[in-house]
Structure formats: structure tokens, C-alpha cells
Amino acid sequence: MPPVTEIIIAAVMIVGTFFVAVASIGLLRLPDVFCRMHAVSKAGTLGVSLLILGPVLFFFTSEWGMALRGLLAIGFQFLTTPAATHLLSRAAYVTDYPLTERTAVDELEQFLDSVPDEVVGQE
Amino acid sequence: MSTFLETISMCCLAVLMVSGLLCLYRVIIGPNAADRAIAFDTLATVFIGIICMLCIAWASTLYFDAVWILTLVGFLGTASIARYLEKGRVF
Numbered sequence: 001m002p003p004v005t006e007i008i009i010a011a012v013m014i015v016g017t018f019f020v021a022v023a024s025i026g027l028l029r030l031p032d033v034f035c036r037m038h039a040v041s042k043a044g045t046l047g048v049s050l051l052i053l054g055p056v057l058f059f060f061t062s063e064w065g066m067a068l069r070g071l072l073a074i075g076f077q078f079l080t081t082p083a084a085t086h087l088l089s090r091a092a093y094v095t096d097y098p099l100t101e102r103t104a105v106d107e108l109e110q111f112l113d114s115v116p117d118e119v120v121g122q123e
Numbered sequence: 124m125s126t127f128l129e130t131i132s133m134c135c136l137a138v139l140m141v142s143g144l145l146c147l148y149r150v151i152i153g154p155n156a157a158d159r160a161i162a163f164d165t166l167a168t169v170f171i172g173i174i175c176m177l178c179i180a181w182a183s184t185l186y187f188d189a190v191w192i193l194t195l196v197g198f199l200g201t202a203s204i205a206r207y208l209e210k211g212r213v214f
Contacts, residue, residue: 010131013176017135020172024142027149027165033157036149040161044168051172052190058128058179059187066184073191080198084164087202091209092157 005057013054019047032100033092041085049074132180136173143169160204167197 026039056070093112146169149162171190178187203213 006128009128009179013131013135013179016172017138020169021138021142024145024165024169027162028145033155033161036158037161040165040168044165048168048171051175055175055178055184055187055190058182059184063184066187069187069191073194076191076194076198080194081164084198084201084205085161087205088157088160088208091205094209097155097157 001061009054009057012050012057016047016050016054019043019050023047031102033097034089035100037085037089041081045077045081049077052077129180132176136176136180139169139172139176143173156204156208160201160208164197164201167193167200 020043023040023043026043027036030036030039052070052074056067056074059070060067090112093108099106143166146162146166150159150166153159153162171193174186174189174193178184207213
């Protein structure tokens with residue numbers, strides 16, 4: 001493998017690890033479930049895409065079938081992670097999870113009513 | 124005797140393991156269910172990263188299918204937890 005490719009793979013791996021580490025630090029430090037989702041869904045998606053891109057570049061010349069599967073995994077990650085975190089934050093808002101005390105404005109309040117307690121579990 | 128990429132991937136592996144421990148701490152102390160769900164989602168992300176680093180360190184594609192599968196299963200887990208929180212049932 002030429003040294004330029006090795007340096008590119010190493011750079012991709014280091015940047016991806018940095019983004020995943022930032023996501024987990026944000027998960028630990030931010031005050032609110034919505035703030036934590038903000039950190040995880042942005043940094044986590046980009047970080048894991050770069051981390052999968054490392055083996056894709058590494059195996060691209062030797063085993064291109066595996067590299068194709070890695071590209072497919074990146075595509076799925078970009079499709080599914082924002083949808084999953086959006087669903088989870090909507091569920092958290094609707095079921096009245098507490099916002100942090102430092103929340104300045106809650107613009108969603110007039111559009112999305114919280115579910116009354118008796119509706120949950122029926123339908 | 125280790126190549127350049129092996130060294131780099133082992134360093135990244137150490138950082139990813141510390142990130143996984145941080146996520147596990149949030150899973151333990153998380154005040155409510157949505158915190159734990161989002162922490163488990165991040166933990167799946169960290170596991171995907173660890174598998175990729177091991178693929179490069181061992182120069183083997185033996186475990187690379189697990190990346191593909193963890194991507195899909197992680198989405199299904201988070202989506203079903205969200206639906207359970209919102210509607211009180213999964214299906």
C-alpha cells in the first residue's frame with residue numbers, strides 16, 4: 001500500500017475518533033436530554049461515517065465487496081440516525097420530559113401538545 | 124514490530140474505549156429512559172468504531188459484516204424505544 005493512502009486512512013480514522021469522543025463528552029456534560037441528542041446525532045453520525053470510511057479505503061483494492069458493504073453501511077447510517085434521534089426527541093417532548101432551567105424559549109409548545117396521561121397505553 | 128496503521132488504530136481504539144466508558148456512565152446515571160436510549164445509541168456507534176479499528180489492525184474483514192448489521196439494529200432499537208415511550212406499546 002502506498003504511503004499516501006496510509007496517511008489518508010490514518011487522518012480519516014483520527015478525525016472520526018475525535019468526533020465520536022466529542023459526542024460522548026457532550027452526552028456526559030450537557031444538561032438536558034434534547035441537548036444530549038443534539039450532540040450525539042450530529043457528531044456521532046459524522047464520526048461513525050468517517051470511522052467506517054477507514055476500512056473502506058483500506059480494503060478497497062484487495063476486497064472490494066467488503067468495501068461496498070462499508071459504503072452501504074455509511075448510507076444507512078446517514079439515513080437512519082437523524083430519523084431515530086428525531087423520533088426519540090419527539091417522544092421525549094410529547095411525554096413531558098423536563099427541559100433544563102436555562103431554556104430561554106420553547107417554540108414547539110404552541111404546535112405540539114403533550115399527551116394527556118390517560119391516552120398513553122390505549123388507542 | 125508493528126506497522127504505522129496498526130499503531131494509529133490502537134491509539135484510536137484506546138480513545139474509543141474511553142468514550143464507551145463515558146456512554147456507559149450516562150447509561151447508569153441517566154435520569155430517565157430517553158437519556159438511556161440515546162446513550163445506548165451512542166454506545167452502538169462506539170462499538171462500530173471499535174470493530175472498524177480492529178479490522179484495520181488485524182488486516183481482516185472477518186468482523187466487518189457486524190458493522191453493517193449493527194447500523195440497522197441500532198436504528199430499530201432506538202425507533203422502537205421512541206414508539207414505546209410515545210404510545211405505550213411497540214406495535
